[in-house]
Amino acid sequence: xxxxxxxxxxxxxxxxxxxxxxxxxxxxxxxxxxxxxSWTVVPAGTAVLEVLPVGSRNGAPxxxxxxxxxxxxxxxxxxxxxxxxxxxxDFNLSRDLLYHSDQHEGSFHKExxxxxxxxxxxxxxSIHGETRHELFIxxxxxxxxxxxxxxxxxxxxxxxxxxxxPVTDGKKFVQGRATVGPVETVRTEAGEFRAFRVEPQVSExxxxxxKSPNAKLTIWxxxxxxxxxxxVQSEVAVGHFTLELVRVEDLGPGWx
Numbered sequence: 001x002x003x004x005x006x007x008x009x010x011x012x013x014x015x016x017x018x019x020x021x022x023x024x025x026x027x028x029x030x031x032x033x034x035x036x037x038s039w040t041v042v043p044a045g046t047a048v049l050e051v052l053p054v055g056s057r058n059g060a061p062x063x064x065x066x067x068x069x070x071x072x073x074x075x076x077x078x079x080x081x082x083x084x085x086x087x088x089x090d091f092n093l094s095r096d097l098l099y100h101s102d103q104h105e106g107s108f109h110k111e112x113x114x115x116x117x118x119x120x121x122x123x124x125x126s127i128h129g130e131t132r133h134e135l136f137i138x139x140x141x142x143x144x145x146x147x148x149x150x151x152x153x154x155x156x157x158x159x160x161x162x163x164x165x166p167v168t169d170g171k172k173f174v175q176g177r178a179t180v181g182p183v184e185t186v187r188t189e190a191g192e193f194r195a196f197r198v199e200p201q202v203s204e205x206x207x208x209x210x211k212s213p214n215a216k217l218t219i220w221x222x223x224x225x226x227x228x229x230x231x232v233q234s235e236v237a238v239g240h241f242t243l244e245l246v247r248v249e250d251l252g253p254g255w256x
Contacts, residue, residue, distance in 0.1 A: 028254040034247040045071040087147040099144035114170030125170030142166040153227040177201040189246040195220035
């Protein structure tokens with residue numbers, strides 16, 4: 001069931017700026033989206049996406065995002081999941097600065113940190129504090145899977161659009177691609193939404209998607225100024241996973 005972490009990550013481009021209003025972004029610090037996770041028809045856990053308060057790195061403001069997934073008490077009995085992902089980007093959301101994932105899934109535990117050294121056009125990936133990979137990235141611009149989701153939310157969407165962007169987890173560097181489909185009606189516990197049907201390419205994702213020849217991932221993004229990810233659905237060899245939005249919170253002061 002490591003697919004839960006993959007789905008969370010998939011749910012899902014340089015000049016320093018001063019903190020202030022961000023009228024072009026459909027989200028702000030304090031946004032918190034909660035999802036119910038199910039495996040076929042069985043409730044499996046919850047996931048949360050958050051925009052954290054603006055941080056600081058080397059004297060410049062940075063954007064911070066967090067994603068978390070946890071299995072419920074039923075799934076805990078045979079495969080406990082407690083996974084979190086943190087991402088930092090520059091204040092313009094033009095490229096990554098830091099990516100941190102901490103996976104606790106059953107007996108498996110991996111903590112990975114990716115530091116982006118843009119003066120050297122490279123990303124350095126460490127596992128439990130030990131350097132494992134160094135990637136050369138050119139042109140010097142890339143996102144991790146979590147920050148890419150938020151960057152995608154800033155884009156104007158129309159049916160037929162083919163969106164591309166550079167994505168890395170510090171181990172592989174690929175050109176991610178997603179196709180925007182028609183607007184459909186999606187009903188979740190959070191309400192009824194008109195949402196674009198978006199199909200990301202999963203051939204480069206790896207893991208359970210690589211092992212499933214007919215794997216498919218679909219994300220529904222609301223057709224409004226918020227561009228909320230309201231539903232995520234996967235079809236893989238181990239079953240059918242779904243994340244549905246159940247609660248939207250806008251806590252905190254926003255950009256100011």
